[in-house]
Amino acid sequence: MAMNLAESGAQDPAVNLRAKADAHTDVRRRRSARILIVDDEAPVRSMMGSTLERLGYDVQLAASGHEALEILEQNAFDLVLTDIVMEDGSGIALLERMHGQQPQLPIVMVSAIHDISVAIDAMRRGAYDYLLKPFEREHLVSTVQRALDHRQLLQDSHKYQQNLEQVVRARTEMLRQAMENLEHSYDVTLEALGDALDLKDSETEGHSKRVTAYTIALARAMSIAPAEIKVIARGAFLHDIGKMAIPDEILRKPGKLTPQEQEIMREHCNRGYHMLRKIPFLAGAAEIVFTHQEHYDGSGYPSKLSGNQIPIGARIFAVADTLDAITSDRPYRKARTFEEARAEILRCSGTQFDPAVVEIMLNISSELWHELRSEITNQNKRYSTFELAPPPKLPAL
Numbered sequence: 001m002a003m004n005l006a007e008s009g010a011q012d013p014a015v016n017l018r019a020k021a022d023a024h025t026d027v028r029r030r031r032s033a034r035i036l037i038v039d040d041e042a043p044v045r046s047m048m049g050s051t052l053e054r055l056g057y058d059v060q061l062a063a064s065g066h067e068a069l070e071i072l073e074q075n076a077f078d079l080v081l082t083d084i085v086m087e088d089g090s091g092i093a094l095l096e097r098m099h100g101q102q103p104q105l106p107i108v109m110v111s112a113i114h115d116i117s118v119a120i121d122a123m124r125r126g127a128y129d130y131l132l133k134p135f136e137r138e139h140l141v142s143t144v145q146r147a148l149d150h151r152q153l154l155q156d157s158h159k160y161q162q163n164l165e166q167v168v169r170a171r172t173e174m175l176r177q178a179m180e181n182l183e184h185s186y187d188v189t190l191e192a193l194g195d196a197l198d199l200k201d202s203e204t205e206g207h208s209k210r211v212t213a214y215t216i217a218l219a220r221a222m223s224i225a226p227a228e229i230k231v232i233a234r235g236a237f238l239h240d241i242g243k244m245a246i247p248d249e250i251l252r253k254p255g256k257l258t259p260q261e262q263e264i265m266r267e268h269c270n271r272g273y274h275m276l277r278k279i280p281f282l283a284g285a286a287e288i289v290f291t292h293q294e295h296y297d298g299s300g301y302p303s304k305l306s307g308n309q310i311p312i313g314a315r316i317f318a319v320a321d322t323l324d325a326i327t328s329d330r331p332y333r334k335a336r337t338f339e340e341a342r343a344e345i346l347r348c349s350g351t352q353f354d355p356a357v358v359e360i361m362l363n364i365s366s367e368l369w370h371e372l373r374s375e376i377t378n379q380n381k382r383y384s385t386f387e388l389a390p391p392p393k394l395p396a397l
Helices: 013-032 042-054 065-074 091-101 116-124 137-200 207-221 226-237 241-245 259-276 280-291 312-326 338-347 355-362 366-377
Strands: 034-038 058-062 079-083 107-111 129-132
Touching: 034 042, 034 065, 042 058, 042 137, 058 065, 065 079, 065 091, 079 091, 079 137, 091 107, 091 116, 107 116, 107 137, 116 129, 129 137, 137 226, 207 226, 207 312, 207 355, 207 366, 226 280, 226 312, 241 259, 259 280, 280 312, 312 338, 312 355, 338 355, 338 366
Parallel strands: 034 058, 034 079, 079 107, 107 129
Antiparallel strands: none
16 A cells, blocks of 8 residues: 655655754754853752753853853854853943943843843843843743754855955956956057058058157156046057058158148048047047147147146157158158257247147156167067066156
8 A cells, every 4th residue: 555645744755854964963963052051049059950962062151240251262162151240340341341242142031030121221232132030941042042053054144255355356356357358459450550550651650659659658758647648548559540541652651741631640640539439448549549740839730729728648649650650761851869859849838739748858867768769679589568577767857
């Protein structure tokens, strides 16, 4: 005759296994729970202790508040049960002391005072529960179990919060690293664009890298923040990106450009700006690309901006650009010295160039500009425009 397992769950192996597992877990939790009982009445203290010890709890007894504090200084507990009225003082004072030192330690007040106001006051001062004498053993056991479950929840919540913080820190670091890698990939792409531009305009080969390095050196000497220097460096490197859209017959024309051809050539600022402005990480660089031909006195193009209307990155770039242009070979003339370039830039201070930037440039010796140029053009070392490694040491300003 088949047995009805639905009617006899005790015979279900799965039910038995779950019950045994739950019981084992409960016993383990009881054995690991340490309980301090504080009461100046020996019979009550003994009854409570023996009841809880039979259930597997690790119990310690204290006959006074003073003794309880001494025990708490040397041992850790998961729960405290304390009388309210004791010979050596109020259990409320003990409650406040314990709660102040260990806010997460559940404390159950045990008292024969049947006054709801006393119970409420104890709760306000940090008690977890209130147990009235005389009480049944089952009531004691259920109160203790609730208090320990409450402590477990607090501990689990604390561990979860710690783990969550660790996960957040780890993911933040991963995101930071990913952003750095992405930024590096962007910069490698930008260098490829610069190399493509050099191939299109062969007479200025290497100009973008040199002028970017000079711009970085000037920006550093002006104590500009590293994050802003990166933006300025990208703007300097891509300043002529708009020339990709200029017809080759104009871009490579060996002779003087006609007025109409000059107007087309001047469009490279606007074209470069529109190429870059929709790319979020190049938005700041796009502003420099758009304004890099403006003059300090307002005589430049395309918007005839003047003074501080011109972004600081564009004002720094203008000096660096001229420094490289004068000291580089061109089909129509030979390169001039850095001393000659410094003199020409000084002559145009206040008209084409920002005097503050010119002053910074003049405080950097020609030897240091030579050294920087040599480092960039050294064929045995690949120079990355966007690696902001320390440049040659600059003199104190």
